[in-house]
Amino acid sequence: MSIKTLQATDLPAFLSAIQASHRLIAPVRDGDLVTLGPVTDPADIVPAADYINPRLSFKEFLFPKSEPILRYGRGGDAFDLTDASTTFPPTVVFGCRPCDAASLPIMDALYNWDYKDEFWNARRETTTVVAIACTRADESCFCTALGGSPSGTAGADILLVPTAPDAYLAEVLTDRGQALIALAPSAFGDHTGGDLTDDKQAASQPALDLLPPALDLDGISQWLADHFEDERWAAYSHKCLGCGCCTYLCPTCHCFDIVDEGGYKHGQRRKNWDACQFPLCTLHASGHNPRPDQAARWRQRLEHKFNY
Structure with missing residues (x-):
């Protein structure tokens, strides 16, 4: 939809604007590990350069490990059944990797192919995903083997592409992403530079050098x-x-x-x-x-x- 620039010095203002109206899920320290969790202070967010992938997917924030779907109570000879609420707070997942965001189209199709799961859909409708392209990879990473990319956009509403230690390109992909950057318009500038594809390739090349080739899955x-x-x-x-x-x-x-x-x-x-x-x-x-x-x-x- 659009391409913006974002300086690292303007990132705190963007995150604070998000937190003022959304639940913010982002990479935080968990002992020696980095995991995706609720953030109360944007200063606690781990910089993207300090982790390859968080310990866990953000799946549990859309598909909780355990949740009620109804409650029942008996009064006299009758039972009262109450459906669990499907009203959820607006949420932003910030700092996940493209491989994690790419799961969303798959899960969307799964939860809607015959029965439309109201819990999944209600959370999806109130969740905006800001992924950050990978500039390095682990020896166990394999996104390219299955058709993915360190700078893939599937499932993301915004993809941040590191172009320097203190700067990003923001690829705004959906209306939800557009609404999010509108929360802090002064944090973003217009992109007037080169081709986005070249910028993404340059940012992801160190990761691509370590990743496996695509598998031939025909048959x-x-x-x-x-x-x-x-x-x-x-x-x-x-x-x-x-x-x-x-x-x-x-x-x-x-x-x-x-x-x-x-x-x-x-x-x-x-x-x-x-x-x-x-x-x-x-x-x-x-x-x-x-x-x-x-x-x-x-x-x-x-x-x-x-x-x-």
């Missing part, structure tokens, strides 16, 4: 379907502890369980994170489990990513 869905009973699933699964950490870290893993908690007279129904790596995830009330071993559960995760 992977059919291969997975044809090798459903392949003996290699068991061999690969021997390295897996079944802890589920991969699913909690992944910004596109979305399995959940629904449980009723409470007593005879009152309680609530909650939606809680679950994981395909857990035996209980698919355990039936009859005692039958269609995925009885870790090989079947490991296969399920790969099938769900690349086949269905």
Whole structure:
């Protein structure tokens, strides 16, 4: 939509303007680690140059680990059911990386393909995402292998591209992003320089030098379907502890369980994170489990990513 310039010295004014009207989620220190969390003082935000990726995705701020979906109470012979509120505060996620933001179109499609999840959609409608392009990469980074980029824009409302230690280009991508920079118009200038593509390439080149080439995924869905009973699933699964950490870290893993908690007279129904790596995830009330071993559960995760 537009390209603006932002000096590092003007960033605090922008963040303060955001915080005056939004809940602000940004990179903060958690011991020796950097994680995305609520910010009360913009001075606590970790500079983008000081981290490669936060410890966790911002998924939990759109899809909480546990949340009520209804409450019930018994009065006499009748039960009262109350739906949980779908009114959420306007939120800005600042400082995530493009790989994290790229999860949003995938999750949007998932939560709307047959049933429209009102909790996800209500949070999405009130959330603005400001991603910061990567200028370096970790040995475990792999965005380019799956078609991503250190300066990708998918899912972001604004992409900040570092062009110098004290300056950014702000690529404004959506109406939400435009509304956000309007909160502090004096913090931004008009971009009158060179081509944005060249600037993004230059900023991301140190990261690109470390990242893997794109994988050829043509035919992977059919291969997975044809090798459903392949003996290699068991061999690969021997390295897996079944802890589920991969699913909690992944910004596109979305399995959940629904449980009723409470007593005879009152309680609530909650939606809680679950994981395909857990035996209980698919355990039936009859005692039958269609995925009885870790090989079947490991296969399920790969099938769900690349086949269905």
